[in-house]
Amino acid sequence: MRQHVLGSIDVKQRLLVECEREIQQAAGLLSQALRSGGKVLLCGNGGSAADCQHLAAEFVSALSHDFERPGLAAIALTTDTSLITAHANDFGFSHIFERQVQALGRPGDVLIGISTSGESENVVRAFRCARLQGLRTVALTGSGGGRLLALGDVCVRVPSTNVQHVQECHITIAHLLCMLVESGLVVAQPVAAAAGWGVGHGK
Ligand SMILES: O=C(CO)[C@@H](O)[C@H](O)[C@H](O)[C@H](O)COP(=O)(O)O
Numbered sequence: 428m429r430q431h432v433l434g435s436i437d438v439k440q441r442l443l444v445e446c447e448r449e450i451q452q453a454a455g456l457l458s459q460a461l462r463s464g465g466k467v468l469l470c471g472n473g474g475s476a477a478d479c480q481h482l483a484a485e486f487v488s489a490l491s492h493d494f495e496r497p498g499l500a501a502i503a504l505t506t507d508t509s510l511i512t513a514h515a516n517d518f519g520f521s522h523i524f525e526r527q528v529q530a531l532g533r534p535g536d537v538l539i540g541i542s543t544s545g546e547s548e549n550v551v552r553a554f555r556c557a558r559l560q561g562l563r564t565v566a567l568t569g570s571g572g573g574r575l576l577a578l579g580d581v582c583v584r585v586p587s588t589n590v591q592h593v594q595e596c597h598i599t600i601a602h603l604l605c606m607l608v609e610s611g612l613v614v615a616q617p618v619a620a621a622a623g624w625g626v627g628h629g630k
């Protein structure tokens with residue numbers, strides 16, 4: 428137990444030193460897309476699928492309730508079981524995210540792919556499709572980056588090969604991305620007002 432927790436702390440400390448620039452770049456892409464009326468799509472498998480839902484919920488609903496802001500457009504491509512089972516059953520599991528990017532993605536949107544290996548075929552295919560369609564891409568991976576390294580406009584490579592430690596950092600990065608996008612909204616409040624964004628969540 429001690430070994431796992433201390434290992435996790437060590438990777439998080441290195442994350443701050445080694446990945447700060449990429450995290451800022453990813454937040455910049457997201458802010459730009461959301462301010463221009465674009466949206467965020469997210470894909471990943473297993474624990475990373477859960478991270479996709481987690482982050483999409485915080486964009487649309489709220490990260491911190493101390494801060495009031497409009498819902499931000501984000502869709503986890505991991506949640507529609509009818510769509511995923513139909514498409515996997517009929518065309519194969521490697522196509523489940525690609526198909527949704529093709530159907531829902533528009534130029535100026537951002538696709539976030541979360542993969543510890545950077546090698547999940549369905550995420551790789553989604554990234555290729557996103558690039559062809561004019562979306563920007565952000566990959567959250569482990570230290571190797573896999574094939575996503577070359578496919579992401581930004582690739583945040585957590586400095587570890589331990590899958591669990593990488594995942595523990597991915598959710599931290601997800602929170603940071605949402606936090607940085609929100610803090611940009613504070614600075615850009617006149618822009619938000621001009622775009623007709625209300626404030627308040629009814630409490
Ligand atoms: O959460 C875990 C392991 O901690 C697993 O569910 C893990 O996410 C799955 O094995 C994924 O299929 C791994 O895919 P990826 O991270 O290499 O893209």
Ligand SMILES: [Zn+2]
Nearest residue numbers: 474590591594
């Ligand atoms: Zn896990």
